[in-house]
Amino acid sequence: MEHTAQHTDVPALKNTETAIATEQLNVYYGDFLALRGVNMAIPERKVTALIGPSGCGKSTLIRCFNRLNDLIDSFHLDGRVTYYGQDLYQDVDAVQVRRRIGMVFQQPNPFPKSIYDNIAFGARATGLKTDLDALVERSLKRSALWEEVKDKLKTNGLSLSGGQQQRLCIARAISTQPDVVLMDEPCSSLDPISTLKIESLIRELAEEYTIIIVTHNMQQAARMADYTAFFNAEATEDGKRSGYLVEFAPTQKIFDQPAQEATRNYVNGQFG
Amino acid sequence: MASSTSSPKGKPIEARSQRSQWSDRSFTWLTRILAFGVAAVLVFIGVQVAIDAMPAIRRYGLEFLVTSSWNPVDDAYGALPMIYGTLVSSLIALVLAVPIGVGTALFLSEDFLPRPVRTVLSFMVEMLAAIPSVVYGIWGIFVLIPFLDPIGGWLHQNLGWIPLFGTTYRGPGMLPAALVLTVMILPIITAIARDSLISLPPALRQAALGMGATRWTAIFRVLIPAAFSGIVGGTMLALGRAMGETMAVTMLIGNSNDLNVSILAPANTVASLLANQFAEAGDLQIAALMYAGLVLFGLTLVVNILAEMIVQRVNVYK
Amino acid sequence: MTATDYRSRADRARRAIAEQTSGPSYFDLFWTGVAGFFTLLALIPLVLVLVYVVIRGFSRLNWAAFTQLPPPPLAPDQGGFANALIGTLIMVGIGALVSVPFGVLAAIYLSEFSQGQVPRWIRFATNVLSGVPSILMGVFIYGLFVITTGTYSAVAGGFALGVLMLPIIVRTTDESLQIVPKQVRWAAIGMGASKFQTVLRVVLPAALPAIATGLTLAVARAAGETAPLLFTALFSQYWLDSLFQPTASLSVLVYNFATVPYEGQQRLAWAAALILVGIVLLTSILARWATRKQIY
Numbered sequence: 001m002e003h004t005a006q007h008t009d010v011p012a013l014k015n016t017e018t019a020i021a022t023e024q025l026n027v028y029y030g031d032f033l034a035l036r037g038v039n040m041a042i043p044e045r046k047v048t049a050l051i052g053p054s055g056c057g058k059s060t061l062i063r064c065f066n067r068l069n070d071l072i073d074s075f076h077l078d079g080r081v082t083y084y085g086q087d088l089y090q091d092v093d094a095v096q097v098r099r100r101i102g103m104v105f106q107q108p109n110p111f112p113k114s115i116y117d118n119i120a121f122g123a124r125a126t127g128l129k130t131d132l133d134a135l136v137e138r139s140l141k142r143s144a145l146w147e148e149v150k151d152k153l154k155t156n157g158l159s160l161s162g163g164q165q166q167r168l169c170i171a172r173a174i175s176t177q178p179d180v181v182l183m184d185e186p187c188s189s190l191d192p193i194s195t196l197k198i199e200s201l202i203r204e205l206a207e208e209y210t211i212i213i214v215t216h217n218m219q220q221a222a223r224m225a226d227y228t229a230f231f232n233a234e235a236t237e238d239g240k241r242s243g244y245l246v247e248f249a250p251t252q253k254i255f256d257q258p259a260q261e262a263t264r265n266y267v268n269g270q271f272g
Numbered sequence: 273m274a275s276s277t278s279s280p281k282g283k284p285i286e287a288r289s290q291r292s293q294w295s296d297r298s299f300t301w302l303t304r305i306l307a308f309g310v311a312a313v314l315v316f317i318g319v320q321v322a323i324d325a326m327p328a329i330r331r332y333g334l335e336f337l338v339t340s341s342w343n344p345v346d347d348a349y350g351a352l353p354m355i356y357g358t359l360v361s362s363l364i365a366l367v368l369a370v371p372i373g374v375g376t377a378l379f380l381s382e383d384f385l386p387r388p389v390r391t392v393l394s395f396m397v398e399m400l401a402a403i404p405s406v407v408y409g410i411w412g413i414f415v416l417i418p419f420l421d422p423i424g425g426w427l428h429q430n431l432g433w434i435p436l437f438g439t440t441y442r443g444p445g446m447l448p449a450a451l452v453l454t455v456m457i458l459p460i461i462t463a464i465a466r467d468s469l470i471s472l473p474p475a476l477r478q479a480a481l482g483m484g485a486t487r488w489t490a491i492f493r494v495l496i497p498a499a500f501s502g503i504v505g506g507t508m509l510a511l512g513r514a515m516g517e518t519m520a521v522t523m524l525i526g527n528s529n530d531l532n533v534s535i536l537a538p539a540n541t542v543a544s545l546l547a548n549q550f551a552e553a554g555d556l557q558i559a560a561l562m563y564a565g566l567v568l569f570g571l572t573l574v575v576n577i578l579a580e581m582i583v584q585r586v587n588v589y590k
Numbered sequence: 591m592t593a594t595d596y597r598s599r600a601d602r603a604r605r606a607i608a609e610q611t612s613g614p615s616y617f618d619l620f621w622t623g624v625a626g627f628f629t630l631l632a633l634i635p636l637v638l639v640l641v642y643v644v645i646r647g648f649s650r651l652n653w654a655a656f657t658q659l660p661p662p663p664l665a666p667d668q669g670g671f672a673n674a675l676i677g678t679l680i681m682v683g684i685g686a687l688v689s690v691p692f693g694v695l696a697a698i699y700l701s702e703f704s705q706g707q708v709p710r711w712i713r714f715a716t717n718v719l720s721g722v723p724s725i726l727m728g729v730f731i732y733g734l735f736v737i738t739t740g741t742y743s744a745v746a747g748g749f750a751l752g753v754l755m756l757p758i759i760v761r762t763t764d765e766s767l768q769i770v771p772k773q774v775r776w777a778a779i780g781m782g783a784s785k786f787q788t789v790l791r792v793v794l795p796a797a798l799p800a801i802a803t804g805l806t807l808a809v810a811r812a813a814g815e816t817a818p819l820l821f822t823a824l825f826s827q828y829w830l831d832s833l834f835q836p837t838a839s840l841s842v843l844v845y846n847f848a849t850v851p852y853e854g855q856q857r858l859a860w861a862a863a864l865i866l867v868g869i870v871l872l873t874s875i876l877a878r879w880a881t882r883k884q885i886y
């Protein structure tokens with residue numbers, strides 16, 4: 001595994017706690033090895049970006065963090081994924097995992113319910129005894145949507161614009177007070193203005209939450225991420241492409257002086 | 273590696289509440305049992321009817337299928353005329369409904385008419401399937417049978433030498449029953465043929481038209497062959513429906529238990545035999561009726577399974 | 591069929607078409623005319639049935655029709671189908687009560703919880719079940735229920751209608767659930783909702799308008815069914831005072847009264863037929879209109 005970065009190579013990580021870590025993680029869909037030998041330690045309360053060419057397994061990895069891959073029949077893994085040292089795949093209930101580790105998806109996916117009910121859903125589902133009105137207001141304010149929707153909380157979430165819907169989804173994700181928020185290309189279906197709004201929102205949220213974000217947009221990673229992990233995919237012996245971690249370091253380092261040639265090429269847009 | 277206690281966040285993830293786990297598990301099991309229950313109902317119907325038919329199966333054996341007497345007084349039962357009537361009425365209906373249905377499907381899937389008109393017409397054809405069978409029956413008795421009077425008379429007079437028209441038209445019989453069946457299965461054929469025509473890749477038609485084929489050459493040489501299995505599947509479904517159709521047929525077919533080749537004569541089908549005799553039947557007669565019902569079950573089962581297999585294969589490639 | 595298959599077909603067609611000179615336009619005109627004529631032929635029965643049912647039925651629809659018991663054979667234009675209307679409503683109600691929870695939950699399994707070949711087989715069986723002739727549903731319930739209880743009854747009729755509705759309900763619910771985008775399920779699951787909560791609080795409500803439409807159609811179809819009731823509920827000239835006695839229904843009334851030589855009863859049969867057609871057509875049209883306003 002000469003390409004695989006060890007998190008011990010990254011000095012900055014020593015000063016901060018690790019929220020999620022993987023150890024020798026291999027992910028399979030049936031016989032197909034989608035990701036191999038991933039070792040990384042993701043620091044808490046920072047924004048960590050995952051970048052890399054299409055099909056290198058970014059979504060696969062991020063969905064391992066909240067066990068969303070469990071929904072795919074053919075999925076299995078070996079190695080470890082830990083959350084503050086606790087193995088997420090050993091004697092842990094997937095539903096409980098997802099209450100700690102929230103997720104925002106590529107396509108905004110509000111429930112076909114009112115804005116209010118969208119936010120209140122998590123609290124209701126988890127049986128949280130709390131003032132729902134206050135929770136809704138707090139979550140919407142936190143995701144910078146409150147001013148736009150405070151007068152129409154009863155309207156259907158699907159009636160909002162795409163950017164608003166995505167902020168609603170972020171509000172929904174943080175309403176249950178998770179520790180970690182995973183975001184899989186949250187801005188890829190949005191216009192530039194909405195994208196900027198969400199980027200600054202993510203920066204703010206990092207004060208409180210550990211954020212792991214997949215992005216295709218190099219500038220976006222450079223603008224918002226504290227740390228960046230670059231993944232690549234390479235044909236293995238049997239001719240299939242499996243993804244692996246090339247380099248994981250502070251964003252500045254990834255962009256200015258990457259350790260790997262492949263990283264340099266990719267961030268300079270000379271990939272492939 | 274961080275220790276799990278030093279962080280305010282990252283407390284160990286606890287087990288889920290018993291209640292939540294229990295509701296997940298029991299709900300999944302409940303739905304699973306009921307889903308298998310649906311399939312079980314199908315088997316159950318066959319088994320139940322077979323059990324009730326047992327006395328008749330033991331007594332008459334396979335001869336039941338090829339004898340043509342139905343005589344409760346002597347306990348002599350054979351279902352040949354009804355099986356014959358079931359098959360013939362369905363076949364006549366198919367022969368008439370397939371060209372009309374496919375023609376309609378073509379007319380409504382091509383752009384001969386503006387789209388809104390086509391939508392309305394398609395909806396109207398679908399509505400044919402929504403009209404209750406018994407309503408077709410009453411309409412047939414009071415409108416269709418009298419209307420067919422001169423036609424039946426003419427057929428017998430001029431073509432009476434053909435066995436098919438060998439008897440005089442006396443109203444209820446194979447002809448009106450088969451005609452109403454035609455109307456009733458038409459929407460099935462039309463709907464499925466239309467679906468398979470619409471789902472053909474547009475490139476197919478463009479390729480044909482691009483080579484200078486006229487519209488109908490393209491339809492005959494390219495579109496119909498490509499949609500063929502869908503059309504066959506729809507036809508099979510319609511056949512299954514026609515064989516099991518009860519009320520309209522009972523009210524129009526004349527319920528005669530004698531085998532007659534003439535379509536102007538009264539006849540009977542298995543389904544209408546059941547409808548007519550069941551409520552007033554004695555023990556052995558019930559068993560004989562159940563036996564006939566089992567035959568009908570078997571026939572429609574085979575046809576429907578074939579139809580499903582064809583339709584499913586078509587859908588896979590959509 | 592694969593793309594190559596289509597391509598080779600197109601090739602064959604190209605050759606076939608090249609052989610014949612581009613057809614004269616009357617060839618096209620002729621076949622367009624034939625197809626149009628067939629369409630007309632398909633629509634004529636609908637119009638004729640509707641016209642006759644409305645004309646014959648409407649003149650007999652008076653207050654008495656809805657409030658009185660069926661008339662004796664020789665009484666012209668008296669009485670009504672009140673008991674049959676009630677019987678139909680009750681039996682359809684019983685059928686729905688049995689088959690809706692059964693079918694909806696089964697469909698939830700198919701669309702939400704199952705994997706591999708199992709759902710394929712169950713869907714297959716469901717479709718085959720919906721092709722079983724409705725008279726056999728009656729035979730089935732007769733053997734299962736009428737013989738055991740020793741009487742024709744509204745409950746038996748309701749069960750027979752329930753069996754009839756079951757596959758339709760499974761299929762429409764299954765289809766409605768599958769229209770709900772995966773992303774919506776992920777959203778709920780990703781928030782730590784359990785399977786139970788995901789299905790009951792998110793997926794089912796999202797699919798509800800479509801499911802309701804399907805259920806309404808199934809129930810309306812059942813209301814028009816006759817064959818399953820013939821020897822499960824039978825018929826009755828009297829008011830219903832127990833669920834375990836022979837029970838009248840509109841559809842059996844149409845059958846019985848259309849096949850007797852008494853004009854008064856025949857006219858009532860037409861009126862009842864109009865009610866049946868009205869129920870089924872109205873729900874179909876409403877359902878069509880409702881599907882336009884669905885979420886997904």
Ligand SMILES: Nc1ncnc2c1ncn2[C@@H]1O[C@H](COP(=O)(O)OP(=O)(O)OP(=O)(O)O)[C@@H](O)[C@H]1O
Pocket residue numbers: 029032034053054055056057058059060061072074243
């Ligand atoms: N459900 C699945 N079943 C089988 N293979 C899958 C599945 N999901 C993803 N894969 C495969 O795993 C590999 C990684 O996919 P993944 O979606 O994680 O890539 P990605 O880096 O997120 O790509 P993109 O940037 O396009 O989103 C791909 O080769 C993909 O084909």
Ligand SMILES: [Mg+2]
Pocket residue numbers: 058059060184
């Ligand atoms: Mg992805």
